[in-house]
Amino acid sequence: MDALTDRRSRPTVRKFIPVAEPVFAGNEKRYVLDCLDTTWISSNGKYIDEFEKQFANYIGVKHAISVCNGTVALHVALLALGVKPGDEVIVPTLTYIATANSVSYCGAKPVFVDSEMNCWNIDPLRIEEKITPRTKGIIVVHLFGHPVDMEPIEDIAARYGLFILEDAAEAHGAEYKGRKVGSLGIAATFSFYGNKIITSGEGGMIVTNDDQLASMMRQIKGQGQDFHHRYWFPIIGYNYRMTNIQAAIGLAQLEKIDWHIERRRQVAHWYQERLDELEGVKYQPELPWAKNVYWMNCLVLAEHHRIDRDSLIRELANRGIETRPFFYSMHALPPYRSMEALPHFPVADYLSKMGLNLPSSAKLTETEVDLIVSNLKELIN
Numbered sequence: 020m021d022a023l024t025d026r027r028s029r030p031t032v033r034k035f036i037p038v039a040e041p042v043f044a045g046n047e048k049r050y051v052l053d054c055l056d057t058t059w060i061s062s063n064g065k066y067i068d069e070f071e072k073q074f075a076n077y078i079g080v081k082h083a084i085s086v087c088n089g090t091v092a093l094h095v096a097l098l099a100l101g102v103k104p105g106d107e108v109i110v111p112t113l114t115y116i117a118t119a120n121s122v123s124y125c126g127a128k129p130v131f132v133d134s135e136m137n138c139w140n141i142d143p144l145r146i147e148e149k150i151t152p153r154t155k156g157i158i159v160v161h162l163f164g165h166p167v168d169m170e171p172i173e174d175i176a177a178r179y180g181l182f183i184l185e186d187a188a189e190a191h192g193a194e195y196k197g198r199k200v201g202s203l204g205i206a207a208t209f210s211f212y213g214n215k216i217i218t219s220g221e222g223g224m225i226v227t228n229d230d231q232l233a234s235m236m237r238q239i240k241g242q243g244q245d246f247h248h249r250y251w252f253p254i255i256g257y258n259y260r261m262t263n264i265q266a267a268i269g270l271a272q273l274e275k276i277d278w279h280i281e282r283r284r285q286v287a288h289w290y291q292e293r294l295d296e297l298e299g300v301k302y303q304p305e306l307p308w309a310k311n312v313y314w315m316n317c318l319v320l321a322e323h324h325r326i327d328r329d330s331l332i333r334e335l336a337n338r339g340i341e342t343r344p345f346f347y348s349m350h351a352l353p354p355y356r357s358m359e360a361l362p363h364f365p366v367a368d369y370l371s372k373m374g375l376n377l378p379s380s381a382k383l384t385e386t387e388v389d390l391i392v393s394n395l396k397e398l399i400n
């Protein structure tokens with residue numbers, strides 16, 4: 020039993036329960052000190068190589084390319100996939116802004132699609148109506164850790180000759196029909212920000228089975244330098260590299276990823292048991308073909324409640340329980356507001372108005388979940 024699962028080593032209920040927090044349960048400290056001791060602190064070193072190798076292995080793909088965060092992972096992937104000014108890329112409107120921004124960084128236009136009600140991901144039935152001759156591809160986002168229903172989207176992509184890029188920033192280890200997310204499209208991106216399933220502080224990874232794409236991605240993230248010809252830059256690239264220190268933390272986290280995911284699924288199970296009976300709220304689903312990794316535990320309120328979502332968040336905060344609202348939909352945000360002539364995204368609008376993320380740390384105890392749910396019940400009913 021390690022210190023984290025030994026309840027005697029810390030109080031079972033904390034005065035402040037955060038919505039998310041990193042948990043260091045393995046070799047993080049040892050590996051970071053090793054970087055300092057050996058002076059390998061920049062973007063070369065054994066932890067970079069090992070983290071990439073082990074991550075590719077974990078997802079079950081040929082290549083993993085480390086970068087400095089999950090946003091630039093998307094940017095590099097889109098550049099390597101050939102997205103250019105004037106192109107259009109389909110993205111769900113309900114996502115974190117990095118998904119849409121990465122398309123804008125390429126000078127292309129993100130075209131938004133509504134969510135579906137079952138698992139809150141991009142609605143496959145609303146994609147085709149958004150395809151134009153300029154459409155290059157589709158970014159699917161495995162929102163909050165639940166995989167996207169891929170088959171209908173694979174079918175559309177094949178018929179129109181579009182790429183599928185997975186934004187798996189929130190879903191390390193999630194599975195669609197027994198296949199790990201990250202291995203479902205032509206390429207996929209992950210984030211290791213402090214609140215993600217596993218973290219490296221800041222950090223990101225791009226994965227793909229395609230040799231040519233992989234080598235292009237490495238060139239783009241490394242200033243565009245030719246691998247065989249030093250200081251020869253055939254293209255304009257970027258410095259998007261991860262450091263050995265970040266990789267040291269990431270590798271230590273990856274070594275314990277099964278533990279992190281098990282803990283998250285356990286926490287979700289505790290919520291589910293207690294919230295299923297609560298009337299007028301919907302706890303986050305796990306569809307029969309899915310393995311949800313519960314990056315965030317989510318609750319969606321019914322339309323008519325004694326308390327509205329934002330007051331609920333405030334009241335819980337007063338009681339030391341941190342929660343947060345769902346993301347705003349992209350079509351509602353200033354940079355993207357005017358891009359839709361007739362904005363019509365009823366499901367995403369509903370979710371982003373009524374949804375909240377509950378505390379979701381791998382550190383949560385059953386007693387803390389009890390406390391959170393009893394406060395929820397008191398405020399909602």
Ligand SMILES: *Cc1c(COP(=O)(O)O)cnc(C)c1O
Pocket residue numbers: 088089090091114115117118160186188189210211212221222223
């Ligand atoms: C976190 C996140 C990103 C961006 O990752 P960073 O590492 O914070 O840049 C991209 N997409 C989604 C869906 C995310 O949740």
